[in-house]
Amino acid sequence: PPEDPLLAVADLEVRYDGAVQALRGVSLWVPRGSVVAVLGSNGAGKTTLLRAISGSLGNVGGAVTAGSIHFDGKPITGGAAAETMRSGLVQVPEGRRVFRDLTVEENLRAGGFAVRDRAAKREALTRVFDLFPVLARRRRQRGGLLSGGEQQMLAMGRALMSAPRLLLLDEPSLGLAPQLVHQIGELITEINEQGTSVLLIEQNAAMGLRVSDVAFVLEVGTVTAAGPAEELAATDEVRQRYLGGT
């Protein structure tokens, strides 16, 4: 692991209902300022890892049974989700769970609920609208009327409203057409260039490897490969199992 990473997961074990072991000693990290991808197929434990980091395992009957998670040098293992969020770590949920009956702008403002300062909130909104012009154009429209890609952008924009230091993205490409996947990838790069570190959980390995600096491959609860994204993309294992043998 690098020295003083923004996020450090060490030997993490997670069980559901005290029995099913979903993570079996996972170690990975996010160096400050970087984009890190976690790749893996269905059931590998990607969502479980995100839940452990965001502190939401308890809601679904899971628990950390061994290992640790440190954010910015401080332990957050078992920390409540709200507390973790206040420390600058925010998750964009899978399935773009936006508030369907609220307008785009109301959705975004809800994401900035913890930002007390009005000027800071306005600034955050401007920043999100700059990043996602389509959301600015649809600010008065209800969230439920947006397309899948726009809802993904709204979910990302909502998370960015609190100016997080680490953005956790859960399968942002899920169900999107290739062109939109490409666009979401470019937005991740831009968000990162503006100073936010990113942990990207992706089943779409090509997309994950394209936008990340470092990547980890998760299989049945353990990390089976890790390294600089470019190097990993060139290995036989990753090419055959995750990039369609190209």
Ligand code: ATP
């Ligand atoms: P997917 O991409 O399909 O969501 P994943 O890589 O995110 O897969 P997880 O959802 O983390 O994988 O699941 C890892 C393992 O934990 C699986 O065996 C799954 O059945 C189990 N699991 C996940 N959530 C629960 C739960 N709430 N209760 C019991 N077992 C669970």
